[in-house]
Amino acid sequence: MVDPYATARELIQRTGTARSRDMVRAGVARAQLSRLVASGDLLRLSRGIYTLPDLAPAEGREGLLVIAERLATPRLCLLSALSLHGLTTQAPFEVWIAIGNKDRAPRIDWPPLRVVRMSEKTLGAGLEPLPIGHVTLRVTGVAKTVVDCFKYRNLVGLDVAIEALREALGAGLTTMDELWMYARLCRVARLMRPYLEALA
Structure with missing residues (x-):
């Protein structure tokens, strides 16, 4: 079974961001993405683009x-x-x-x-x-x-x-x-x- 947080983290760490469609392809359901954002494990930058809180850019960037x-x-x-x-x-x-x-x-x-x-x-x-x-x-x-x-x-x-x-x-x-x-x-x-x- 896919660990949604580990999968999302692995994808994001490659380039700093990941698209929702790439995470869905890797086995993370859209509902799981929403839960990861709600829990603070992921940060939604824009529609369909996510990063990790510890990789978030400086204010305004x-x-x-x-x-x-x-x-x-x-x-x-x-x-x-x-x-x-x-x-x-x-x-x-x-x-x-x-x-x-x-x-x-x-x-x-x-x-x-x-x-x-x-x-x-x-x-x-x-x-x-x-x-x-x-x-x-x-x-x-x-x-x-x-x-x-x-x-x-x-x-x-x-x-x-x-x-x-x-x-x-x-x-x-x-x-x-x-x-x-x-x-x-x-x-x-x-x-x-x-x-x-x-x-x-």
Whole structure:
């Protein structure tokens, strides 16, 4: 007979999360999953996605585990990246992800997503690994995030972009050379020039 807790724990420990359908395939009944959640042995992150209480991510990062489980190649950007790099005091209630111009926008029930379309040329630029529990996501690095804030200033606000630029340079998290490189790649060098020159 299958021990539902041992089976669920074994599946979850491999990647940090497990889907209900995978646990059902392994012999755990849906009613048993509900009882494990009620008893506190499992933590339900989102519909059909579970983790263990001792593997639960830091406050505010639960949505990132769900994103990692549900999306094939999540790329965190803009306000989510700013928050992860410590460049803003605001915690966005949406998870900001970048997709290609022709990609289909993902549809999930939780967490709420803000989808930003980028060209293939800029989509993969400046991505860094971000370990969250047992999984690794990709997030735009500091320089690319700051430049993206200028490029998508109509979405995040020019004041957010300027604050991110000041914070990143002031904390030594990026260099002028990196910022210029991404500014040229994203075609916002002319827009950013006066701000970069003022802080040089």
